[in-house]
Amino acid sequence: MLEKWKRANKGKKYADLVGREDIKDAIRYACVTEQHGLCAYCCCRITAEKGSACNEHIEAQHLAPHRTLDFGNIVASCTNAKRCDKAHGRQLLPLTPLMIECEKELQFELSGLVAGTTLRACASINVLNLGDTHESNRGLVGERKQMIDALLFSCSIDPAELFIEEDDVLDLLKNDLLEVDAQQFLQPFSPVLVNVIIGIQRARQR
Incomplete structure (x- = not known):
């Protein structure tokens, strides 16, 4: 689904997926499945539900705008406060x-x-x-x-x-x-x- 959208929207970024929650959901589901239900960073339990996990860019979108739609740069992170995705922000990892x-x-x-x-x-x-x-x-x-x-x-x-x-x-x-x-x-x-x-x-x- 993501690859099809990328082909039809060349030059676009993750931020351009406005109104395409279906694509964001598919990315999150694929990442959670690949990670066997664990946060990529802290290893706590996550599910594909939006409140449980989010699509996290390992190279922050601000630092690597050319990789925002690179599936190899996206993992599923927990949404717990002050750690993992919430702590990462725009910092280099x-x-x-x-x-x-x-x-x-x-x-x-x-x-x-x-x-x-x-x-x-x-x-x-x-x-x-x-x-x-x-x-x-x-x-x-x-x-x-x-x-x-x-x-x-x-x-x-x-x-x-x-x-x-x-x-x-x-x-x-x-x-x-x-x-x-x-x-x-x-x-x-x-x-x-x-x-x-x-x-x-x-x-x-x-």
């Missing part, structure tokens, strides 16, 4: 969820906090307000901690004992966390817990 390095340069903790292992990761955490300190985003850090604990307890693992679990147990847990449900959705924040587990395993290899 040096590390994006479309970069494979993102999985290594962001290090999540059982506490719900996230740290950057590179300058660009730290910059992106600050731009999106992803909670590198409790003070910066207490709500998201608490939400993440609560879901990490819930995911572990649902697998009969005490969060306090995760660090002493055998590698084969951790591998099975990672596989379980990456399984989609009947709706093709991942569990909220499951990639965050996978990141925590990978961090534990990397530390053992040092």
Whole structure:
């Protein structure tokens, strides 16, 4: 649908989709489906409903006007206040969820906090307000901690004992966390817990 509109409206931008909520809805649905029902930035649950998610431009429309209708530049973001899309605005995002390095340069903790292992990761955490300190985003850090604990307890693992679990147990847990449900959705924040587990395993290899 988007490609057809672009062919018929050469030179137009995302802002020109006035009155074409059907196209915006289709973009949002495609992104949410591709992301298995998780926000591209914080990994909370989103749906294709307009109030739950929005079409977010990784390269901000102001910075890259030529990419506003590039589907490769659009992801589904949550609409929660003061984070993700709402925090991004017109700022440059040096590390994006479309970069494979993102999985290594962001290090999540059982506490719900996230740290950057590179300058660009730290910059992106600050731009999106992803909670590198409790003070910066207490709500998201608490939400993440609560879901990490819930995911572990649902697998009969005490969060306090995760660090002493055998590698084969951790591998099975990672596989379980990456399984989609009947709706093709991942569990909220499951990639965050996978990141925590990978961090534990990397530390053992040092």
